[in-house]
Amino acid sequence: MNYDTFIDQVAHRTKASSERAVALTSATLETLAERLTGGEVLDLAVQLPKPLQLVLKPSPRIEAADRFGAAEFIARVALRADVEEAAARDAVRAVLTTLREAITGGEFDDVMTQLPRDYREMVEPAMAPGATLRRSGL
Template sequence: MNYDTFIDQVAQRTRTPSEQAVELTRAVLETFAERLTGGEVLDLAAQLPRPLQLVLKPHPGIEQADRFGAAEFVARVALRADVQEPAARDAVRAVFTTLREAISGGEFDDVATQLPRDFRGLVEQSMAPGATLRRG
């Protein structure tokens, strides 16, 4: 999946203009990079278009993941994207679903299963049958 398609999918899922979808995607990926170990971030980033690889990068010298729950994840996304938490929650779900479509080999599923249980509501929608965006 190329960058424009990725952003277009997020924009459609969040019902926002593409400019806002770019900001929402950036906020989710930056927060995701904090939540994953450096190796997991690199594995995920390697399968994404270059502009997203630049956003989804581990923090220098930090291999350990920052351990925080789903509520904190959504709060950080809301702060980064300057949106309310319900919009941030929708953005997280949209980006996770689009990530799952964009990468191969079950990499997203591998990463998702390592997240704590309280992420289930954010992740399960992206893993559900029929989560793929229908064009029409």
């Protein structure tokens, strides 16, 4: 997926302008990079368009991941993007869903295995596209 398509998808999912989608995507990816090990950030970055690689700031020198929960993740995204936490939560879901569509193989699963259980609320919608549309018994 190219950069413009990635941003357009985030804009569509968040019902935001392209400019706002850029800020939301950057804030989410910067925060995700803090939460992942350096090696995982590098693995993820190579599958993304160049502008998004630069946002991730992969560095082989930084292997340790910061340890913080989902609430802190949302708070950091909200601060970086200068939005309310509810909007940040929606943005994280949109970016993760788009990220899942943009990368190949099991890389998305590799990224998500580094996140603790309290991230499930943010991650599940992105891990199973359409899952929220499925109804039990159908």
